[in-house]
Amino acid sequence: MIKFLDLHKINARFEVQFQEQFKKFLKSGHYILGDQVALFESNYAKYCGTKHCIGISNGLDALILIFKAYKVLGKLKENDEVIVPANTYIASILPVIHNGLTPVFVEPDKETYNISTLEIEKHITPNTKAILAVHLYGQLANMKAINTIAKKHNLLVIEDAAQAHGAINENGKKAGNLSDVAAFSFYPSKNLGALGDGGAVTTNNDVLAETIKKLRNYGASKKYVNELIGFNNRLDEIQAVFLNIKLKKLDEDNTIRRYIAKRYLSELNNEKVKLPFYNNALDHIFHLFVVLVEDREGFINYLKENQIETLIHYPIAPHQQDALKDYASLNLPITEHIHKTIVSLPISPVMNEKEVTKIINTINLY
Ligand SMILES: *Cc1c(COP(=O)(O)O)cnc(C)c1O
Numbered sequence: 001m002i003k004f005l006d007l008h009k010i011n012a013r014f015e016v017q018f019q020e021q022f023k024k025f026l027k028s029g030h031y032i033l034g035d036q037v038a039l040f041e042s043n044y045a046k047y048c049g050t051k052h053c054i055g056i057s058n059g060l061d062a063l064i065l066i067f068k069a070y071k072v073l074g075k076l077k078e079n080d081e082v083i084v085p086a087n088t089y090i091a092s093i094l095p096v097i098h099n100g101l102t103p104v105f106v107e108p109d110k111e112t113y114n115i116s117t118l119e120i121e122k123h124i125t126p127n128t129k130a131i132l133a134v135h136l137y138g139q140l141a142n143m144k145a146i147n148t149i150a151k152k153h154n155l156l157v158i159e160d161a162a163q164a165h166g167a168i169n170e171n172g173k174k175a176g177n178l179s180d181v182a183a184f185s186f187y188p189s190k191n192l193g194a195l196g197d198g199g200a201v202t203t204n205n206d207v208l209a210e211t212i213k214k215l216r217n218y219g220a221s222k223k224y225v226n227e228l229i230g231f232n233n234r235l236d237e238i239q240a241v242f243l244n245i246k247l248k249k250l251d252e253d254n255t256i257r258r259y260i261a262k263r264y265l266s267e268l269n270n271e272k273v274k275l276p277f278y279n280n281a282l283d284h285i286f287h288l289f290v291v292l293v294e295d296r297e298g299f300i301n302y303l304k305e306n307q308i309e310t311l312i313h314y315p316i317a318p319h320q321q322d323a324l325k326d327y328a329s330l331n332l333p334i335t336e337h338i339h340k341t342i343v344s345l346p347i348s349p350v351m352n353e354k355e356v357t358k359i360i361n362t363i364n365l366y
Contacts, residue, residue, distance in 0.1 A: 009350040036240040048176035050202040052209035055235025059185025062199040063095035069211040080129040085115035086335040117145035130156040135164035138287030165192040168282040176202040194239040253349035257286040
């Protein structure tokens with residue numbers, strides 16, 4: 001069976017280093033917000049090219065704290081509208097709702113599946129205060145256009161970079177450094193994944209960084225001195241140990257993913273399988289390789305019979321989830337069609353050429 005993603009194989013590559021560093025961690029006796037979190041924050045800020053990185057418990061919490069911090073700072077208030085892509089994982093949208101803000105769902109571009117910048121403009125009202133850009137599947141959203149729109153209408157721009165660690169734009173700038181502030185997830189299956197939950201916020205804004213740093217730790221910057229009504233949303237020290245080791249291999253891993261994607265794109269040749277858009281640039285790290293197939297169930301079963309595992313990211317659009325009933329009446333045909341027909345093929349830095357070839361040959365015979 002070719003697994004969709006072999007997480008053990010991915011992490012087994014670091015086993016010796018993990019064990020060495022774990023011993024030091026154990027011995028340190030410092031298990032919360034210790035040297036390793038501080039080191040990771042400095043490493044990851046440097047990697048992204050931002051002034052600040054704040055380690056957070058997970059990607060969802062990172063987004064929740066970003067919106068919360070903007071409320072604390074008076075930049076956002078209850079019921080303000082936030083433009084969100086309709087075509088995303090629900091974790092992009094929940095933070096808006098948790099903060100009492102109103103998500104405004106915008107359809108994607110038909111080619112990239114990222115938010116359509118033409119559609120953004122049509123949804124701006126006097127209550128619009130922010131745009132949440134998601135780099136879906138690892139491909140940068142059109143940040144140039146998004147930032148231009150934001151500037152024109154005086155809006156905040158927040159990146160959900162949970163799927164885009166290391167994606168680089170045409171000017172050499174990385175995901176996480178393309179707007180006011182960004183959220184990352186280090187969920188184990190992400191391109192930079194911990195061995196448990198993890199997340200981060202990156203920004204160049206000193207005040208915002210300081211506020212988020214307080215919010216993640218009970219609202220305190222000094223122990224037992226609480227300035228804000230905070231949370232416990234800290235990145236775990238042990239996860240920082242793993243992330244410091246794995247970060248060094250991120251670029252190499254992304255290169256392998258791009259290589260596999262290029263093989264798929266040049267060798268897959270079946271008119272029933274619509275391939276994703278890719279311009280051969282570094283702005284895509286192929287967190288997922290997503291194809292569109294009208295008879296999705298038949299395609300998935302055919303691959304399963306041929307020992308190839310696939311997944312769907314995601315089978316139900318956020319506005320069609322029971323949890324978001326208030327938005328059920330929205331008419332979002334592009335988003336709905338995408339959710340009905342997408343299939344994610346295996347792609348990972350530990351796949352070998354033979355597996356890629358087998359997947360290509362099998363799909364070409366479908
Ligand atoms: C994974 C993911 C999140 C949430 O991250 P967690 O660490 O699982 O909370 C948010 N947005 C997107 C686009 C994601 O892929």
